Amino acid sequence: MKVVKVGILGLGTVGGGTVNVLQKNQQDIGRRTGCKIIVTRASARDVTRPRICSTDGIQLTTNPKEIINDPEIQIILELMGGEEPAKSLIIQSLKQGKHVVTANKALIANHGNELFEIAAENNVVLAYEAAIAGGIPIVKAMREGLSGNSIEWLSGIINGTGNFILTEMRDKGSAFADVLKEAQELGYAEADPEYDVEGIDAAHKLCILASLAFGIPLNFKKVYTEGISKITPLDVTYAEELGYRIKHLGVAKKTDVGVEMRVHLTLIPENRLIANVDGVMNAVLVKGNAVGPTLYYGPGAGADATGSAVVADIVDLCRQIDSPAEQRVPPLGFASNELKELPILLIEEVTTAFYLRLSVEDKPGVMAAITTILADNGISIEAVLQKELKQHGANTHVILLTDSVVEKSLLSALSEIESLSSINEPAIRIRVESLQ
Ligand code: NDP
Ligand code: HSE
Numbered sequence: 001m002k003v004v005k006v007g008i009l010g011l012g013t014v015g016g017g018t019v020n021v022l023q024k025n026q027q028d029i030g031r032r033t034g035c036k037i038i039v040t041r042a043s044a045r046d047v048t049r050p051r052i053c054s055t056d057g058i059q060l061t062t063n064p065k066e067i068i069n070d071p072e073i074q075i076i077l078e079l080m081g082g083e084e085p086a087k088s089l090i091i092q093s094l095k096q097g098k099h100v101v102t103a104n105k106a107l108i109a110n111h112g113n114e115l116f117e118i119a120a121e122n123n124v125v126l127a128y129e130a131a132i133a134g135g136i137p138i139v140k141a142m143r144e145g146l147s148g149n150s151i152e153w154l155s156g157i158i159n160g161t162g163n164f165i166l167t168e169m170r171d172k173g174s175a176f177a178d179v180l181k182e183a184q185e186l187g188y189a190e191a192d193p194e195y196d197v198e199g200i201d202a203a204h205k206l207c208i209l210a211s212l213a214f215g216i217p218l219n220f221k222k223v224y225t226e227g228i229s230k231i232t233p234l235d236v237t238y239a240e241e242l243g244y245r246i247k248h249l250g251v252a253k254k255t256d257v258g259v260e261m262r263v264h265l266t267l268i269p270e271n272r273l274i275a276n277v278d279g280v281m282n283a284v285l286v287k288g289n290a291v292g293p294t295l296y297y298g299p300g301a302g303a304d305a306t307g308s309a310v311v312a313d314i315v316d317l318c319r320q321i322d323s324p325a326e327q328r329v330p331p332l333g334f335a336s337n338e339l340k341e342l343p344i345l346l347i348e349e350v351t352t353a354f355y356l357r358l359s360v361e362d363k364p365g366v367m368a369a370i371t372t373i374l375a376d377n378g379i380s381i382e383a384v385l386q387k388e389l390k391q392h393g394a395n396t397h398v399i400l401l402t403d404s405v406v407e408k409s410l411l412s413a414l415s416e417i418e419s420l421s422s423i424n425e426p427a428i429r430i431r432v433e434s435l436q
Contacts, residue, residue: 001036004318007067008042009089010080011060013187014103014130015042016052017303018077018310023054029311033318041067043080052303068093075317077310078102081191087111094118094126099321101313103130103306106195109204109220112211116331123325127313132205133158133282135305136298137312142212142286143333149288151213153253155435156284157277158205160300161188161196162228162248167278170236176229188280188301198227199248199263206250209284210261214254214342215334219261222344226264235357235428238399239267242383244355245275249433258343260350267355267401267432273297274435285435293436348408353382353432355401356414361422362388362396370398370417377413379405395424401432 008015019039022029030036039058044051047060061067068076068089076093080086081104090107093100095118102108108115108128119126129139133156142151157163161183168179180197183189188196195201203223211218228248239246244267253260268275273295277283282300287293299305320328330336360366367386374381385399402410414427 001030002034004035004037004075004321005040005073006037006075006077006314007070007073008039008077008079009064009067009086010078011042011044011051011053011055012079013052013303014306014310015077015079017305017307018079019053019058019307021304021307021311022314025311029315033315035318037314037318040073041070043067064089065092068096068098073098074321075099075101075314077314078104079310081106083107083110087115090115090126091118094122094124097122097124099125099127099317101127101130101310101317103128103310105131105201105204105208109207109218112208112218112331116336119331120325120336125317125320125328126331127317128208129313130306130309132208133284133296134160134298134300134302135308136282136284136296136300137309138209138284138296139212140312141294141296142209143329146286146288146291146294147333149290151254152287152289153251154209154213154284154286155249155251155274155433156206156209157247157274157282158209158250158284158300159196159199159202159248160280160282160302161190161193162199162202163277163282163300164188164280165197166228166231166246166248169233171278173233186280187303197229199225202248202250202263206252206261206263209250210252210259211332211339213252213286214259215332215339216259216342217339218332219344222261224262224264224347228265231265232428235355235430238357238385238387238397239355240270241385242355242399242401243270244268244432245270246430247275247277251433254342255345257349258345260345262347262350265430267430268435272435348411349406351404351406353402353404353434354410355430355432356399357428358398358400358417358423359425360396360398361424363422366420366422367398369420369422370400373413373416374400374402377409379403379410379413
């Protein structure tokens with residue numbers, strides 16, 4: 001059996017999970033590839049720390065360059081995260097003719113265009129299945145399984161930590177900080193958990209998914225990003241009364257006027273499968289023009305789940321290690337000279353329906369004033385809910401679901417509504433997606 005030697009930069013959650021998966025499934029992986037895959041070296045900042053995997057037979061070092069410079073190692077796994085030194089180490093590996101597998105979505109989203117070019121120049125592969133949605137083989141599905149389609153849109157719950165937090169808060173009433181701590185202990189969160197909470201991690205993944213879907217170069221800076229921290233239990237309850245769940249979604253859509261790339265809290269009808277994706281699970285709904293809607297579901301974070309995706313890339317590499325470059329699947333699924341820039345829409349140019357919560361004085365004529373302003377701005381109302389907060393005469397919550405409207409029209413109507421003397425606080429607004 002042919003031996004393929006692998007070196008790992010970073011033996012934390014994903015690195016350890018990868019070693020565990022390779023060991024646990026050694027036989028099946030050998031039968032699939034015809035290769036014996038051996039991890040010979042691994043690096044970490046502190047090699048004395050206990051690991052979640054066995055390190056028997058693995059030479060540990062604090063110096064990743066020793067691994068890159070080992071001539072026997074053909075595949076480097078970059079599983080340390082962060083920008084530097086990860087980026088420089090990947091470039092050095094590619095330039096030395098080594099294939100690289102990474103789980104580093106921040107790096108791919110921000111520097112993927114450059115890194116894929118360096119990989120191509122050196123006739124090697126930079127693989128990244130683990131970078132999006134943990135264990136779900138979504139890159140494989142988008143690049144190969146759906147390659148007969150023109151992708152119309154995709155929509156996904158693509159951050160395990162965020163979904164875990166929203167679920168635990170909703171189901172158990174747990175405090176935000178406690179659930180985040182639990183997610184960190186379970187190995188789900190990023191080194192800087194703000195990336196999870198503020199939607200940056202989801203935006204990295206969405207940017208890559210949009211390129212895979214529409215054949216556009218990676219353009220992370222154009223992703224509109226909102227996090228999960230502004231959600232309130234009240235809106236969760238009101239949304240449920242209206243038949244919706246609130247999820248943190250990444251949405252990429254190709255329209256006649258340009259591409260939407262956005263990450264934000266979203267109301268989804270409760271009867272959609274994706275509305276019921278809870279905990280650390282992720283799901284990506286992709287609408288192809290031939291196949292229709294397709295849904296991919298699985299664990300979005302965690303050691304073995306992400307290790308499963310890293311190992312899938314290693315298996316792919318073992319199969320094509322000696323094959324000519326032109327037989328390989330291009331990194332973003334489109335021939336690199338066919339990637340085409342498309343206009344990316346500003347969020348104000350995007351059309352969606354909205355959930356609005358207005359805090360109003362409970363007196364005659366208020367509702368009429370609100371609906372008149374909405375009508376004057378061409379905004380239709382789909383549903384209304386009114387909640388008495390205290391005794392008669394005090395504040396009331398008016399909850400409105402609008403029809404689809406261009407965001408700038410909605411903002412202009414809201415600024416008129418908020419200037420009414422009977423409106424007490426800025427409106428809460430959450431976008432609504434029907435996902436059909
Ligand atoms: P961890 O923090 O658990 O592991 C990182 C590893 O890299 C550790 O072994 C650490 O050493 C080492 N390391 C970190 N920084 C440096 C450095 N500057 N120099 C040398 N070694 C370093 O992270 P994860 O395994 O969670 O994440 C790794 C990558 O995988 C990230 O890009 C992350 O975004 C991505 N990812 C993570 C998922 C998850 O579920 N956790 C899922 C999908 C992707 P030491 O152990 O000594 O601290
Ligand atoms: N922190 C990420 C998440 C890891 O929670 O989804 C997986 O990419």
